[in-house]
Amino acid sequence: MKILITGAAGFIGSLLVDLLRHDHDVRAIDNFSTGDVRQVGDVTVEEMDVAEPEHAAEMVRGQDVVVHLAGYTGIPVCENDPEGAARNILVATKHLTDAAVKAGVQQVLYPSTFAVYGIPPHHITEETPRAPIGMYGNLRAGAEYVLLAAQKLDGLPVVIFRQSNIYGRSIAKKRSLLNILVEQVLKREPITMYGSGEQVRNFLHVRDTANAFKLAIEQRATGLYNLGGTETISVRSIIQTVNDAAETTLGYTVPVEQKPDRGAAGREVELTDFHFDISKVQGALGFEPTLTVRDAVEELLKREASVA
Numbered sequence: 062m063k064i065l066i067t068g069a070a071g072f073i074g075s076l077l078v079d080l081l082r083h084d085h086d087v088r089a090i091d092n093f094s095t096g097d098v099r100q101v102g103d104v105t106v107e108e109m110d111v112a113e114p115e116h117a118a119e120m121v122r123g124q125d126v127v128v129h130l131a132g133y134t135g136i137p138v139c140e141n142d143p144e145g146a147a148r149n150i151l152v153a154t155k156h157l158t159d160a161a162v163k164a165g166v167q168q169v170l171y172p173s174t175f176a177v178y179g180i181p182p183h184h185i186t187e188e189t190p191r192a193p194i195g196m197y198g199n200l201r202a203g204a205e206y207v208l209l210a211a212q213k214l215d216g217l218p219v220v221i222f223r224q225s226n227i228y229g230r231s232i233a234k235k236r237s238l239l240n241i242l243v244e245q246v247l248k249r250e251p252i253t254m255y256g257s258g259e260q261v262r263n264f265l266h267v268r269d270t271a272n273a274f275k276l277a278i279e280q281r282a283t284g285l286y287n288l289g290g291t292e293t294i295s296v297r298s299i300i301q302t303v304n305d306a307a308e309t310t311l312g313y314t315v316p317v318e319q320k321p322d323r324g325a326a327g328r329e330v331e332l333t334d335f336h337f338d339i340s341k342v343q344g345a346l347g348f349e350p351t352l353t354v355r356d357a358v359e360e361l362l363k364r365e366a367s368v369a
């Protein structure tokens with residue numbers, strides 16, 4: 062199949078290019094605003110901007126499948142640069158969707174976020190209403206509506222994954238919570254814990270994430286799915302896991318320094334307990350997370366220690 066991957070220089074995109082390039086004809090594009098991977102095996106990442114309508118039209122021409130990973134990622138950047146966020150998330154998705162409809166693309170896959178639920182109830186399913194509270198969640202919810210409208214009105218087959226926190230080792234580097242903790246340990250600096258540490262997150266490994274996209278493409282799926290892991294753990298226990306792994310892998314631990322919450326710009330909703338229900342994607346696609354946070358921390362520690 063001919064598969065276009067936007068955001069291919071980024072954390073999930075670069076890994077997905079690598080996963081699909083052996084069995085498919087992959088076209089990879091990115092504007093390199095944050096991503097920096099220029100080459101994945103035999104695939105060169107082309108410099109193009111999805112938010113430019115003529116670029117969007119050119120990149121989808123002749124493609125069977127589009128995986129639209131390009132965009133601003135996370136709450137802080139969207140709060141600090143709302144215009145850029147609107148352009149790179151909502152406007153980009155609008156142009157790509159219009160181009161995909163015109164080009165007769167057979168499937169568009171989109172990574173939304175569980176931030177579209179805002180402050181959700183304890184049990185989060187796909188039926189939980191959207192109630193985003195920040196720019197990031199609002200723009201992703203808007204992008205979902207753009208795609209779902211094209212599905213309804215133009216028959217564009219769409220897959221939307223509402224992703225939790227993606228972590229782990231990819232080709233592109235990512236400054237996610239875990240990677241920052243690992244960096245602090247390797248520098249033998251104290252680990253910083255913002256807020257109470259009781260806030261919980263649901264984690265999905267980047268390799269499992271890329272695999273979910275592969276499954277959905279190969280099964281020609283459509284639909285909207287929560288995509289997360291089976292581990293929902295507090296920041297305090299993640300820090301403990303990092304220190305335990307450091308003791309096993311490096312033979313030392315570092316102290317933990319507690320600091321107050323960093324303030325409004327970039328703050329995520331701090332939930333102390335929730336169940337991110339992934340039974341729909343498990344049932345429909347046969348998706349199962351395979352990697353644990355502990356595995357990933359050990360892998361990151363070993364890899365970073367060997368390149369330091």
Ligand SMILES: NC(=O)c1ccc[n+]([C@@H]2O[C@H](COP(=O)([O-])OP(=O)(O)OC[C@H]3O[C@@H](n4cnc5c(N)ncnc54)[C@H](O)[C@@H]3O)[C@@H](O)[C@H]2O)c1
Pocket residue numbers: 067068069070071072073074090091092093094095096097109110111112129130131132133134135148149153172173174175224225226227228233235
């Ligand atoms: N990583 C997570 O925890 C997570 C969670 C939920 C949703 N998502 C979404 O999944 C997608 C991929 O996530 P990621 O972690 O790989 O992000 P990333 O920031 O590493 O990659 C996004 C890529 O998009 C590129 N880009 C931005 N605007 C562009 C444009 N207008 N045209 C072309 N390229 C553009 C960037 O240069 C970057 O390489 C993102 O859209 C993100 O919002 C990620």
